Amino acid sequence: MEEKKKNFMDKLEDAEVVLVGIGEEFGETVEETSIQLDFEKFLEKISQQKNLAWLPPYIRMLKIKYSKAEQTMKAYGILEKLLENKDYFIVSTRKDDRIYDSGLRSDRIVTPCGGYRLTQCMHGCQSQVYQVNQVLLKEIEECLKGIRQPDTLYCPRCPVCGEPLIFNNIEAEAYVEAGYQKQWENYTSWLQRTLNRRLCVLELGVGMSYPTVIRWPFERIVFLNQKSNLVRVHSKLYQLTEEIQERGYKINENPLDFLINRFV
């Protein structure tokens, strides 16, 4: 295993371009929040109020915002160091947006499953996305703190049809892909520039939830580029297809443990 690591480090060191995939396993197993608020109790309290059916996603968003995510942020910090001075691009299927709080370059990140940074109409009107209302977030926080009543909150609504605005992520029934489209185009043109260059592909905790976004295309990229290598890190799904065995490293480990334990 140590030998493998050395090889992988050499490949990364030697690479002209680095493609990173981040998936389901790249997160805390137990979430602790940095603020003394009972999110679950609040969710239960409003669960019976039909006029507040739009509110729970906001509560979940605030819970993510206030969670410590120490391991995750530590792992992002290590990744940042590994990619320093490299021409890199990161594709992540995570929806927690934590990567944008790290020092990794946001112009080199694409999150096609969306997250909580934008909103959209629940019906996807005009494929429009909107900024999240920051005043509303503050008001919701006041409700969580018990200094404001939830029924004084106004649901943000679509300017076209008047239905509620929801978060722009893949859980939306009519997901508006415009939220990540421009960055996806940047990613694909970057990818074209990796052809015939020494490419290191690093896959961190990518399982089978959205295999068409990272896992399968990455395998194909490695298959087509003879100068590439794939480092696949996953606690269970670390296997490699036969075509790329020779240029692949399979690492049977949780991606956070992998970064934290091996590269500190």
Ligand SMILES: [Zn+2]
């Ligand atoms: Zn609408």
